[in-house]
Amino acid sequence: MPPVFINGRFLTQPVSGVQRYAQEIVTALDALAGEGALPARYVLLAPPGARKLPLRHIETRTIGTRAGHYWDQVDYARAASAGVALCLAMTGPVALRRQVVVIHDAAVQRHPEHFSTPYVLAHRGLDRLLARRAMVATVSDFSRRELADVLPVAATDIVVAPNGAEHLSIAPDTGVVARLGLTKGGYFLTLGNLTRNKNLAVALRALARLGPGRAKLVAVGRIDPAVFGSAGLPDPGPDLLLPGRLDDAEVAALMQAAHALIFPSIYEGFGIPPLEAFANGCPVLASTARAVVEVCGDAADYFDWHDDATLARLMQRFLDDHDGALRRNRVAKGRRRVALFSWRGSAQILADACVTAAAR
CATH class of the missing domain: 3.40.50.2000 (Glycogen Phosphorylase B;)
Known part of the structure; x- marks a missing residue:
């Protein structure tokens, strides 16, 4: 099993639901790593200036010189190409196939009026490219059906790893x-x-x-x-x-x-x-x-x-x-x-998805 490289760009963003998800999944993966429950080495890759997570078992590396999507598509993509990419916050590098990317919803497609025009155009195109290349995960059965309806991916191929509390x-x-x-x-x-x-x-x-x-x-x-x-x-x-x-x-x-x-x-x-x-x-x-x-x-x-x-x-x-x-x-x-939801359970689901992605 090659190493898994977690996309840490979410650590440069204000914390809302997506960033909360990413932070808590990484924390749960860190706990699983400490128990020897992960089949691969996990490394968190972050851009310069990213805030730190108090991880004990997952290594954190600061890489690259870029920011935003450019960091995703160039700096992170280059570093993650040696293993499996795990992207937890809606976006990831379109060049990689050995990748799990969590797209939380289809809001950009269903309600573009709630976002700025540049945001809509960027994410519509990016989501479709990622669906063709990466293994897609999401956070609910509803979102799985929504994404299957708007992207070129079958619902049965989308992994569901819910939020916790x-x-x-x-x-x-x-x-x-x-x-x-x-x-x-x-x-x-x-x-x-x-x-x-x-x-x-x-x-x-x-x-x-x-x-x-x-x-x-x-x-x-x-x-x-x-x-x-x-x-x-x-x-x-x-x-x-x-x-x-x-x-x-x-x-x-x-x-x-x-x-x-x-x-x-x-x-x-x-x-x-x-x-x-x-x-x-x-x-x-x-x-x-x-x-x-x-x-x-x-x-x-x-x-x-x-x-x-x-x-x-x-x-x-x-x-x-x-x-x-x-x-x-x-x-x-x-x-x-x-009691039906937990970050630990969802972290294990995504770790299993990384194993599957490693064989792509």
């Missing part, structure tokens, strides 16, 4: 609730970059239906108009709090003290926040986006992504849950659901 089973920073001027059970929470696809607008309309002062909505995330354009939000009003990006311990604390996480996405390849909420005893109000329903099963309460009236009714049920019976029921279901 162990990274947020941590000691919470409970002080964040007071620092943000909140009280336990006094707010709902959304989590994710504030882009059009994340659909914060429907949550704001639902909040307005409840009436001023009934509850606050805390929307954790960043706005990146240079990449995604306007999020198309209505007037936020006084009950919306935008704290920006927070660390994992702060997010865990906010989840534990919230009425519920609202996850109103229009389109997802997976959707990590509901799993993170389940891991922290937080009920979930989720859109009926198909990947979200696949992940959450019977543990969430659902509304159509545009239906603020139904969302407002679901929010009101939690506001009226004075004896906590509804919350206890949803928390128990969430605990059972999150």
Whole structure:
């Protein structure tokens, strides 16, 4: 078995769902390597200036002089050609056949209006080239079907390695609730970059239906108009709090003290926040986006992504849950659901895929 070279360009990017996936898979592979459970040597290759991961068993090397896609296609491709390439964050070098590349969703093809034109053009072409050359992996059965529909690859040839949530089973920073001027059970929470696809607008309309002062909505995330354009939000009003990006311990604390996480996405390849909420005893109000329903099963309460009236009714049920019976029921279901997913299990799936790719 030749060595496996992990593409570390994600370590130069802001951390959102894709980068979280890559980081946690690499961490899980490092643990497997320490147990002697991997059939090959793994090396993490990163561009200059990349942040470091605290790995104990996987070597990290800084290579090349380029950045962005040029680093992928030239510096990383040259170094990874001596083994198997493992690319966890949507892109990889088109010249390599012995390669596993994780394409998380078909959002660029299905909803190009959510991205800038250069981003759409680059990724549409890149995805099709990678599908012809590499072994494709993704994060859900829904995404497997979507990618098979838009790319030249059969669904049966796509590997599914889902997200996990162990990274947020941590000691919470409970002080964040007071620092943000909140009280336990006094707010709902959304989590994710504030882009059009994340659909914060429907949550704001639902909040307005409840009436001023009934509850606050805390929307954790960043706005990146240079990449995604306007999020198309209505007037936020006084009950919306935008704290920006927070660390994992702060997010865990906010989840534990919230009425519920609202996850109103229009389109997802997976959707990590509901799993993170389940891991922290937080009920979930989720859109009926198909990947979200696949992940959450019977543990969430659902509304159509545009239906603020139904969302407002679901929010009101939690506001009226004075004896906590509804919350206890949803928390128990969430605990059972999150137990079905793990970073370690998905890391092993991708390691097995690398073995198959080595024979290409």
